[in-house]
Amino acid sequence: MIYETPRFLPGGDSALFVELGDAIDPELNRRVRRMHLAIEAARLTGVVEVVPAYCSLLVYYEPRRTSPEDLVAALGLLSRRAEEQEFPRPMITEVPTSYGGEHGRDLEFVAGHSGLSGEEVVHLHAGRDYLIYMLGFIPGFPYLGGMSPRISTPRLATPRAKIPAGSVGIAGNQTGIYPEESPGGWRLIGRTPLQLFHPDNKPPALLQMGDYVRFLPITDSEFRLISEQLEQGTYRLKQYAFTERVNNEGA
């Protein structure tokens, strides 16, 4: 649910949680993002860093320059005015993804678990647009919302030691993309050649909170081609203004 007024909760002596609700909900998440933009625009004295999440923000502060009381007052005022905060139009990023085979070792398992064919799983997964609720877990990792419940699959009982960067996976009713090689228990259904994080980029993460992701099925040879183009710096990322799909296929 969305709270009428924000809840302020202590995060130790140098951080304060601002909770706007307690659910995973696109409207609530938009409010978090508005609040984040409002705090950044207001340049509140003593605020050093803000970490937005699904339904809350963690506001780091410098106790020599502000107090929790002053901060609560200032943030309360901002939250009442956050609706006026100008909101950038969301963008959508196409994520070319090679499904199944060596890139998506668990596609058949997900299909079996869902009582579908591999193709149907791909059709359901790529047929929707996903909201990026937040980034976390691994640098550049997007928490995506909107997956079809028909392809929900539990995590692996024993996580794999190494999952290649760019792997697209399913864990329960969530889907995500691994920005870097790491251990993990997600069911892997595909892989994108895109690089989701690079410290030299500004901002370093390819995907941004509040934007959308659309998976585009590609073949193995397209995967290799895009990888080469990325290496040579000739790949053109497909990123454009988001408009709601008329019919989220296979909903």
Place this chain on the structure above:
Amino acid sequence: MKALEVIRPGMLTTVQDSGRYGYQQYGVPVCGAVDGYAFTVANLLVGNSKGDACLEISLLGPCLRVLGDTVVAVTGADLSPTVNDSPLSMWEAVAVRCGDIISFGEPRTGCRSYLAIAGGIDVPDVMGSRSTYVRSRLGGLHGRPIRSGDSLHTGASRHPFLTGKLPRQYIPEHMAENTLRVILGPQHDRFTEKGIHTFLSSEYTVTAQADRMGCRLEGPPIEHRNGADIVSDGIPPGAVQVPANGLPIVLLADRQTTGGYTKIATVSTVDMPKVAQAQLGDRVRFSEIACSEAHQLLSEYRDTIADIKHYIRSNSQ
């Protein structure tokens, strides 16, 4: 300037500074020295700025060859540091000469030692920091712990450094039993009254599962009201996370930026060095304080750092 050559890297020796701020919203952990006090003092002793990059040395330390006359200081855990096989006096600026061998031996007390070198360790600035985040291969020396054969460079330094040892009152003593002062929240209302009572009245033991990310404790399980899962939110340093098994984990420098487990409380900033140095089998208790008290303690802590700075400045060469 080449300053040190790595002969043996030790168990986990990384370049760390005061941390990488401003990128948590992209999922980038803060990192930096786990024991902020020992790190800061090491820098001040050799005349560095308090945020210059140092080596953070865990338990089994490295063996290093000095490549040019310079000044070093070792603070934090006592991991039996030596120069050319003679004991190296800790919490003191030590002049070393080209060809000297700095080595670490048996871990005596604490977990993490800091070696500062005049001029600070010079590695590329990555997103505003020189700290190493090993998991994502970010920052530090090629994003990894140091290895045999590596050379470490330093920036230029002509700053004076302390002569003699730092006064005793500024040198923390390692205790096998510590009380960590905490501020309850953000999710303390997700625990039963009994759970909160257990947390604030029991003794917990440091387990072997302690790293730069967090320190797992063992002891009486803390009772949740209805499960340990929350909608993922941010994680401040010192957050005491309690997953479904009821056993607390104090989260440290390399913690993930967000997480989905209930956090019962947050350890006050001034008590974090105690967590940083807590060894396997050490015992901790938690005691509740108000946020205003924590701010008072933090202000005293900063006065102490200012006093140390002043003392070093007036006793330098």
